[in-house]
Amino acid sequence: MAKHLLERLRPWRERIDALDQQILDLLNQRAQAALEIGKIKEAYNAEDSILKPEREAQIITHLQNLNTGPITPASVQAVWSEVISACRGLEQKLRVAFLGPTGSFSEQAALAHFGHFVEPVPCQSFDEVFRLVEVGEADVGMVPVENSTEGAVNRTLDLLLNTSLKVLGEHSLAIHHNLLTQSGSMEQVQRIMAHPQALAQCHNWLATHYPQIQQDAASSNAEAARIASQDASVAAIAGKKAAESWGLQVAHAGIQDDAQNRTRFLAVGNIESLPSGNDKTSLIVAVPNRAGAVHEMLAPFAQHQVSMTRLESRPARTGQWEYYFYMDLLGHQEEPAVQSALQALKQQVAFCKILGSYPCQD
């Protein structure tokens, strides 16, 4: 029986071996081409970035359009992210900063977006992520900006306002939280630790199942997992990656209140992404505190038919009930409709900061 099975599999396995050899040969030819591009970039402008977000997005979209299956569009995205990452990594390893330690959702988002052939730079806070990219100790940073359950990540919004960095990409990740302990049981647990955002995303589940256990904030979920790995009285809320990284067992899986819980991350750096054909633009606007000001702020987008995918407000901390408005628009700032809307907007508002245009993930 087993022999018969192997005989039937053999020709297909031989076919896979032959195809893999061809794929390997093609990958090496591709890598060689990327290395040549790297040399040309270096000769033209040593300061120029190796990373070209718009080109990477165009390559993947083009292949998804050509794809006839059975490989899925999501697989095309995942495989070519890694192929590009491997080629880019030969040109130069991208240093990617994120909230660590290892096992965090930020690390997952960073690696899903830039691929695994990067140099990870785990940081202790969002402030440190921005600072390291600003001073050139990292090339790009990956930070959460909004969560589908809890809304905006305020510290990121504040840092975006005060930084000179540009937004150059977005990545949305499904967030499934787990209660992790050393043994996989909750028997010895006296404290549940997580980032405040994660505690909030699991608020109802915790109130129902463990109302008596104290909850403590950690600087990140992965940090809570690190602490739990050293203290049997601590349960951490974190992802499965953190469980693997810190040798913990899952006591309860999928404890987030919303099964569809997602977090959107932004990639930030000193690079401006050129138009890719399917882009978003993020900006911050402040208007005077008077009747009709917000209405006037929105009018240019309606007039020039620019869609807004997000509008968020944040206190301006003047004590005057003034706000900064964070907006995401569909289109690149170099596209005529967006350009005209932004020009009209700038004439009306007290403050306008364009954070950057970047390829839509969708």
Ligand SMILES: O=C(O)C(=O)C[C@]1(C(=O)O)C=C[C@@H](O)C=C1
């Ligand atoms: O086209 C380039 O500029 C490259 O450097 C090549 C390449 C790729 O592997 O396709 C790698 C890195 C860039 O971000 C974009 C594309």
